[in-house]
Amino acid sequence: MSRIIDVLVVGSGLAGLTAALAAAREGRSVRMVTDGMGSLAISGGCVDLLGYAGGQRLDDPWSGMNLLPPEHPYRLLGADCVRAALDMLRQCAAAQGWPLHTAASPQGAPCNALLPTIMGTLKPSYLLPDSLDPAALTRAKRVLVASAHGLRDCRPALIISQLRRYREWADKDFVPLLLPSPLGATHRSLSALDLARLVDKPQGRDWLVQSLRKYAGQCDAVLLPPVCGSRADVSIWRELSQAVACPLVEMLSIPPGVGGLRLRDALLHELRRHDFELVENARVIRATSDGRRCASLTALAAGQERQHVARAFVLATGGILGGGVELAPGSARESVFKLAIPVPPDVSLWSEPEIFGSHVFSRLGVRVDGEMRPRDDSGQAWRDNIFFAGRSIGGYDFATEKSGHGVALATGWQAGRMAAATAGKSAEPASGEQL
Ligand SMILES: Cc1cc2nc3c(=O)[nH]c(=O)nc-3n(C[C@H](O)[C@H](O)[C@H](O)COP(=O)(O)OP(=O)(O)OC[C@H]3O[C@@H](n4cnc5c(N)ncnc54)[C@H](O)[C@@H]3O)c2cc1C
Missing domain, CATH: 3.40.50 (Rossmann fold)
Incomplete structure (x- = not known):
């Protein structure tokens, strides 16, 4: 066991990095324990906020948020929260020499830009590094x-x-x-x-x-x-x-995701300005709790177990591909605490024939409240000091909405702040019992 820290973040995708930054900027000590790099390593590095809603492509993503279902993470958080998360990312990336900006409509309002991809398609995205800005192409x-x-x-x-x-x-x-x-x-x-x-x-x-x-x-x-x-x-x-x-304009490419790796680079450098520790190649396998609080997580790295005791925990473990959601025939569960995720009992209803359609499996994840706490069946927060972020949360489909990094960012920001506030109020963690 090592020193007790304020906030332990599991996962180093965009949700985990954002949660860590949000907590560290509140003056908390943060440790990140992660098994792999997450999907930033395969992403284009632009922040898709909301490209499609209500069956339409959106020029203005903010106008589409009201069309989303009530359980969608953006609806749980509210637009002000999403804006604040975007602002934090802009500030942190700019401080590291990687400015991000948003395109403007002919009326001067912030809007989605259409980014060319290596497949010759156009993808709507909201927050872009300068090298992806398609404005020069539009004029050419x-x-x-x-x-x-x-x-x-x-x-x-x-x-x-x-x-x-x-x-x-x-x-x-x-x-x-x-x-x-x-x-x-x-x-x-x-x-x-x-x-x-x-x-x-x-x-x-x-x-x-x-x-x-x-x-x-x-x-x-x-x-x-x-x-x-x-x-x-x-x-x-x-x-x-x-x-x-x-003018050089970069297109979005197939993995490895050069753009995502640049964003990761900027955020990790920014985190190193704070009380931040990164533990890589470590897989969280167990948790202990003391009543309503999680007391520790145990991670396995190179055959050795290490217990991490913290005052608050952010789970940013990704979805099915990231390792945060486990599927078995007829059931789904979250991978660290083994929280049950409701699914239609008939497996044939988990997907639909249209490959680019809206599949049920793509919306599976932990149900949370507006503070990113998981809820139990009665609608109560399941534990007081556990928060979820990013693709491990259910209720949205990043692929059809084009909302991947946007949701990771907004939920990571909220989970990190909530974890920081909880850690600030917490007494010393007690030794817990296995969950
Ligand atoms: C090919 C591709 C390209 C994309 N490009 C874009 C893009 O350009 N723009 C955009 O907005 N969105 C994009 N997306 C979507 C976006 O990448 C994701 O929706 C979002 O980044 C998810 O982030 P996350 O942090 O929640 O999860 P992930 O990035 O999946 O991270 C999960 C993390 O948790 C770790 N982990 C899981 N379980 C454990 C455990 N038990 N112990 C320790 N660590 C654990 C994993 O190793 C990983 O670090 C893309 C998606 C794909 C598939």
Whole structure:
């Protein structure tokens, strides 16, 4: 057993990182125990707030919140809470040299931007790093669409043919370009992360600038995979855009998620300014409680068990893929405390034939109140010092709504603040009994 800390956060996805920041900014000591990196490692790094609701694509995500069901996390929290969480992320990311901003409508109101993807589709998203800002593409007549030899699944011709299906893109003049591989013609399998790491170094930046410069001069904007550096450092993208003398716009790519890793980098650096400790490759396997409070969690790492005693706990363990929700035929449960999650008894009702439809399994998760405390069957908070955040919470479907990081952020912010307040009021934790 180690020192008693105020807030223990389980999981290092966006929900866990946000909860840790929110608690640390309240002056609490925070420890994060995590098994893996979470879905930031595969995400594009933009914050989808709410792209679709009521069967419509939303330009203004705030207007769509009233269309959501009452159990949706945004409805439980309220719009002011969601705005405050977005503000905190903006402040923390900017402090680390990774500014995030929101697009503006023609009337000047904040709105969703449509971001091009490596598949040639457009995804609505709300909070973006500068390198993903599509404004230069919207204005451009002639767009250079670039990839590199050996880069997996990034084909300029396919991207262009798909983008042309959108009315606002149909009349643009596209120029496809396949850059020579920086690792030689025989190197046949590169990811965007490989190239971004290369571009972290001066010789990698030279390669990109020299390869793009003579074509970019004839175009108004360059659309390229997320290769402008692997770190949360906007100066790399700025330097490249200046050297190429044309606005560079990164597209959302397939995993590994360069954009998500940059965001993770920024948040971890920000956390290190506080009383924060990270325990990686550790899986929480057990809990003890003393009456209405959780007393400790035990984690297993490299075959060794370690007990973590804290005054309050945030569970940000993700959904089915993250490890926070476990499924068995006919039942579902939360993975640490084994809380039952209600499911339709007939398994065939868990999904529907339409692959991109709204499946029941995608909304499964722990039911919480507005303070992110899990509720028992009678509607009462199940424990006083346990809070949930992110995809482990039920009642929403990030894939069809395009609300993934938005919900992770807002619920993480609320859970972190609530845990900090609870820890502030709490006496010394007692030794508990196994839950
Ligand atoms: C391919 C892909 C791309 C996406 N891109 C975007 C995007 O660009 N923008 C956007 O807004 N949304 C995106 N999303 C959705 C978004 O990533 C998620 O909805 C959201 O980030 C979930 O965050 P989370 O922190 O709740 O969970 P996760 O990111 O899944 O994190 C869960 C964490 O808990 C840890 N964990 C689980 N169980 C335990 C345990 N027992 N002990 C210790 N640790 C444990 C895991 O290791 C992990 O660190 C994307 C999703 C996918 C699948």
